[in-house]
Structures are given as C-alpha cells and as structure tokens.
Amino acid sequence: MSAASVPAAPEVLLRISNVGMRFGGLWALSEVSFDVERGTVLGLIGPNGSGKTTLMNVVSGVYRPTTGEVTYRDRRIADVPTHDVCHLGIARTFQVVKPFASLTTRENVAVGAMYGRQGGKRSTRASFERAQELLELVGLGRVADRPASDLTTPDRKRLEVAKALALDPEVLLLDEVMAGLNATEVDEALQLLRDVNRRGVTLIVVEHLMKAIVSISTTIVVLAEGKKIAQGAPADVLAAPEVIEAYLGSRWRKRQEQLKEIEAQREEAARVQPPEAHG
Amino acid sequence: MALLLAVPLTHNGYIEIVFRNILMYATMAYGWNMIGGYTGYVSFGQVAFFGLGAYCSAVLSQFGVDNLLADVLVACAVNGGFAVLVGLPVLQLKGHYFAIATLGVALALTDIIANLDALGGTAGMRLRQVDEAHFSVYYYAMWIVALAAILATYFIARSKLGYAFVAIRENEDAAAVLGISPRRYKITAWAISAMMAGSAGAVFAPANGFLDPSIGFSVDSNVFPIVMALLGGIGTVAGPFIGAIILAGANELLQRYFIKIHTLFFGAMIVLVVLLLPRGLVWLFGLRGGVRTWLKSLTEYKA
Numbered sequence: 195m196s197a198a199s200v201p202a203a204p205e206v207l208l209r210i211s212n213v214g215m216r217f218g219g220l221w222a223l224s225e226v227s228f229d230v231e232r233g234t235v236l237g238l239i240g241p242n243g244s245g246k247t248t249l250m251n252v253v254s255g256v257y258r259p260t261t262g263e264v265t266y267r268d269r270r271i272a273d274v275p276t277h278d279v280c281h282l283g284i285a286r287t288f289q290v291v292k293p294f295a296s297l298t299t300r301e302n303v304a305v306g307a308m309y310g311r312q313g314g315k316r317s318t319r320a321s322f323e324r325a326q327e328l329l330e331l332v333g334l335g336r337v338a339d340r341p342a343s344d345l346t347t348p349d350r351k352r353l354e355v356a357k358a359l360a361l362d363p364e365v366l367l368l369d370e371v372m373a374g375l376n377a378t379e380v381d382e383a384l385q386l387l388r389d390v391n392r393r394g395v396t397l398i399v400v401e402h403l404m405k406a407i408v409s410i411s412t413t414i415v416v417l418a419e420g421k422k423i424a425q426g427a428p429a430d431v432l433a434a435p436e437v438i439e440a441y442l443g444s445r446w447r448k449r450q451e452q453l454k455e456i457e458a459q460r461e462e463a464a465r466v467q468p469p470e471a472h473g
Numbered sequence: 474m475a476l477l478l479a480v481p482l483t484h485n486g487y488i489e490i491v492f493r494n495i496l497m498y499a500t501m502a503y504g505w506n507m508i509g510g511y512t513g514y515v516s517f518g519q520v521a522f523f524g525l526g527a528y529c530s531a532v533l534s535q536f537g538v539d540n541l542l543a544d545v546l547v548a549c550a551v552n553g554g555f556a557v558l559v560g561l562p563v564l565q566l567k568g569h570y571f572a573i574a575t576l577g578v579a580l581a582l583t584d585i586i587a588n589l590d591a592l593g594g595t596a597g598m599r600l601r602q603v604d605e606a607h608f609s610v611y612y613y614a615m616w617i618v619a620l621a622a623i624l625a626t627y628f629i630a631r632s633k634l635g636y637a638f639v640a641i642r643e644n645e646d647a648a649a650v651l652g653i654s655p656r657r658y659k660i661t662a663w664a665i666s667a668m669m670a671g672s673a674g675a676v677f678a679p680a681n682g683f684l685d686p687s688i689g690f691s692v693d694s695n696v697f698p699i700v701m702a703l704l705g706g707i708g709t710v711a712g713p714f715i716g717a718i719i720l721a722g723a724n725e726l727l728q729r730y731f732i733k734i735h736t737l738f739f740g741a742m743i744v745l746v747v748l749l750l751p752r753g754l755v756w757l758f759g760l761r762g763g764v765r766t767w768l769k770s771l772t773e774y775k776a
Binding site: 275277278286292293295296301305308310318360 | 564631632633636637638639643644646648649650651652653654655708
C-alpha cells in the first residue's frame with residue numbers, strides 16, 4: 195500500500211491482516227483479513243462465539259492480537275494506547291454497555307465530547323451543548339438529566355451510540371446496538387446509522403438481526419469459529435452454503451438442499467434464520 | 474466558612490486550636506476526597522503527604538525561613554513531585570491493593586524520617602513560632618488553606634478534569650475508550666490530593682511549634698479525614714466540610730465529657746455512618762433525592 199494513494203480509488207481506512215487472537219488454548223480468531231473502505235458500512239456477522247466481539251476488541255485496541263495486525267491509515271493499532279485510539283478516529287460501543295452510572299445521561303456523553311478527537315478544542319460548556327445535540331439525535335433528549343443508571347436497556351444502547359459519536363469518529367464500531375429493540379425502534383436505529391454514515395462516518399456493524407444488517411451493509415463479513423468464511427455483498431454472502439451451514443449446521447444444510455430441489459420458489463424462506471441468540 | 478473567620482475574635486486559645494484542627498482535618502479530607510472520592514482510589518496513606526508537608530516547614534525553619542506562604546509553596550512542590558514519583562508504580566494497583574500500598578508508603582516514610590538524624594529522628598524538631606500576640610496568624614493561614622482546598626474542589630468538580638476523575642472512578646476502561654488516559658489523570662488527582670494534605674501539614678508544623686514522626690504521621694491524621702469525607706459524602710464539594718465540622722466537634726465533646734469511653738463512641742459512630750449513610754450526610758439531607766434515595770443507598774454498596 196503506497197502512502198500517496200490515487201484520490202479516485204476507494205481509500206482503505208482500516209486493514210485487518212491475518213489477525214489471530216488466542217486465549218489460553220483457544221484461538222478465538224485465526225487468520226482473519228479484510229479491508230474497510232472509507233464511507234462504507236461493513237456488517238460483521240456470525241453465530242454466537244464466532245469471534246465478532248473479540249475482533250471488535252482487537253480493532254479498537256482493547257486486545258493486542260496474538261498474530262497479525264490491524265492498521266488504521268497505515269498505523270498499527272496495537273502500538274497505540276487504548277486512550278489514544280479514539281484520537282486516531284476510531285470509536286466503538288460496547289455490547290455490554292458501560293455507562294458512568296452516577297453521572298447523568300448528558301454528562302456521560304459530554305465526557306466523550308471533552309476528551310475525544312475534537313475534545314481539545316471544546317470548552318466544558320461546548321461539550322455539554324454537543325452532548326445535548328447528540329442525545330436529541332439518538333432520541334434520548336428527554337432523559338438527558340436523569341442518572342444513566344436509571345435508563346432502560348434499549349436506552350443504554352442509545353447512550354452508547356451517543357457516547358461514541360461524541361468522540362467525532364471517522365470509523366464507528368457498533369457492537370449489537372439494536373439488540374432488545376422492537377421493530378419500530380430498529381427502523382429508527384437504522385435510519386440513524388444511515389444518517390451517520392451519510393455524514394462520512396465509516397461503520398462496522400455487529401448485529402444478530404439479519405434483516406437490519408442486510409439492509410444497511412455495503413459489505414458483509416461472516417465469521418465462524420474465529421475464521422472468516424465469507425465476504426461480499428449481502429445477498430451473495432447469505433446465499434453462500436458455508437454461511438448457512440455455519441448458522442444452521444450440516445444437517446440443516448442437507449435438508450435445505452432437499453427443500454430447494456422440491457420447491458425452488460421457496461428459496462427465499464429457506465435463507466438464513468438466525469438461531470435464538472443471547473448476547 | 475465565613476463564620477469560622479470570627480473564631481480568633483474569641484481570644485480563647487483552646488477554642489482557636491480546636492477550630493484550627495477542624496480546618497486542618499477538613500483540608501485533608503478534601504485532599505482525600507479528590508483521590509478517594511472523585512477518582513475512586515481509596516488511599517490509606519494521605520498522612521504521608523501531611524507529614525511530608527509538615528517536615529518541609531520544619532526544614533525551612535532550620536534554615537531560618539519562617540514564612541507560611543513559602544512553607545505552603547515548598548510543601549506543594551515537594552508533595553506534588555513525591556506524589557508523581559510514588560504514583561507511577563502505586564496507581565497501577567487497584568482496590569485493596571492500592572489501599573494497602575498507600576498505607577505501606579506512609580509507614581515507610583514514617584520510618585525513614587524517624588531514622589534520619591538530620592530531621593531530628595524520633596526526638597523531633599522545634600520550629601520557631603511567631604510571638605503570642607500574633608498567634609492567630611496560624612489560624613488564618615489554615616483557614617486560607619482550607620478555603621483554597623474547597624474552592625479547588627468546587628472548580629475541579631465542574632471542569633473537564635473533574636469529569637475525567639469521575640469517569641475513571643465509574644469505569645476506568647470505559648474512560649480510556651473515551652480518550653481519557655487513566656494513568657495521567659489518576660496521577661494528577663493524586664498530586665492535587667497530596668498538595669492539599671501537604672499544605673495542611675505545612676501550616677500545622679509551625680503552628681504546633683514542634684514536630685516528630687508520631688505527630689507528623691499520626692494515625693488520627695490518617696483516619697479522621699477519611700471518616701470525615703465518608704460522613705459528609707464522598708465525591709461531593711460540601712461533604713468533607715460538613716463531615717469535618719460534625720466529626721471533629723463530636724470528637725471534642727466526647728473527649729471532654731466521656732473521656733474514658735470516647736473512643737468507643739467514636740468507633741460506634743464510624744460503624745453507624747458506614748451502615749446507615751453509605752453516601753454521607755449530603756445525600757441524606759435532600760440535596761440529591763429524599764428518603765427513597767436513602768433506602769436505596771443502604772443496599773447499594775453491599776456485595
């Protein structure tokens with residue numbers, strides 16, 4: 195990759211090359227490689243325990259990969275301290291939400307605005323104003339003054355998004371922010387993410403809700419047992435036999451093939467139905 | 474606080490010392506509150522900074538410097554430096570380990586000074602004092618130091634710095650993800666905390682006129698500020714002051730009228746505070762939510 199890239203060519207913002215992550219005797223990730231281009235939405239899917247959150251932790255610098263590396267604009271994430279990752283332009287939400295419980299919702303977001311990428315330029319007051327804007331954007335304006343510990347789970351997910359946005363990121367990693375939302379709320383969330391993406395923020399989205407991820411992603415990467423098993427446009431990826439097998443097991447795949455033969459037009463319905471997933 | 478300015482007008486030496494001690498403990502309570510209350514790192518070694526500040530004044534006095542402002546400034550510089558130096562390794566520890574390590578630092582420093590003949594060893598050092606007629610200058614100095622600690626806390630609590638401290642207390646990893654360097658801000662909090670305790674010590678030593686390790690590093694000076702902050706409400710601006718007034722006042726009265734069993738009362742009070750007022754008086758008296766909040770707070774810190 196040359197430093198002076200041609201402006202017309204899609205710019206690779208984030209490069210994951212040959213990443214492996216071992217916990218004791220278990221390889222949670224092995225030989226995972228893909229690029230994330232500026233302005234796109236990358237959907238990251240896979241069955242429970244396939245390594246999605248681990249990969250998010252590697253990309254956001256929480257874990258240092260055992261093998262391989264993640265580079266962001268040619269800079270190795272592993273060399274950057276956790277608290278400087280957001281200054282590079284990478285922000286993330288946590289699947290297990292981490293609000294500052296004793297602070298109000300607005301204060302939670304303001305902390306991000308104070309210390310994020312643009313934080314140095316913001317006064318305390320400006321940080322609070324920015325926080326309020328973001329809370330309105332994610333639909334938490336009405337609970338801005340409530341302690342974050344009072345929020346419901348879906349609201350805490352929204353708070354996570356607002357906190358991450360407060361860091362003024364170029365790349366935003368969203369780890370299951372739609373879990374626990376009802377159908378209307380999912381639509382709202384998708385609208386929000388599209389807006390954010392349209393403003394130039396590149397997204398990496400981990401989500402179990404297949405419908406949501408298909409509708410928003412430019413590219414989908416599928417992980418299974420720590421390995422990348424597919425990558426491509428949403429429709430192609432979901433039709434791939436390896437993906438169906440990873441989700442539903444080999445017996446299901448055989449049965450689906452039989453079904454396909456019997457009734458070709460029901461192919462749509464035989465596509466991936468994710469198992470009841472927790473966390 | 475303004476009322477306390479009138480204390481020397483009573484021309485009662487005893488009352489003046491009682492209130493000067495209240496101000497001194499309050500200052501230390503604010504110091505403890507910065508690291509233990511706002512930043513969530515419970516230190517049991519703040520007396521090290523108090524003692525260090527006191528010894529700064531004692532040493533300056535040996536060199537003929539008897540200026541309280543110089544005492545406080547030197548104590549702040551020495552304490553700030555010492556806090557950064559000790560904080561680099563010690564603040565890597567968390568929870569109980571941090572608490573024990575800070576206690577260790579305080580005990581080690583006590584022993585080191587007790588064995589340094591240049592600092593008087595266990596025999597201690599005398600400090601030159603102002604003449605009797607101007608004795609209240611020590612009171613006013615302590616008042617200013619306490620006010621500075623309160624104002625510093627007030628402004629820090631509302632600043633970016635204060636939010637960094639609280640974020641670290643609430644969740645250090647989440648704070649780091651938001652761009653806060655935990656190490657840098659923990660050390661900052663500890664240095665500020667050390668300067669507050671050191672300032673109190675720097676004024677105390679000349680006011681007392683004599684300093685030895687058992688005075689400079691007394692158990693009372695270590696424990697009182699923590700209990701005061703707890704009683705008043707940790708992580709609040711008003712808490713340590715309220716706690717200091719009530720606790721020091723109670724201590725004085727108990728010593729006076731129940732000298733034989735006053736420590737028993739004192740111990741019982743600490744137990745009651747921890748059990749019934751885990752968030753301190755500030756929270757109880759409606760500043761933040763009434764009876765229901767209090768009932769909720771009772772179970773909050775129980776594992």
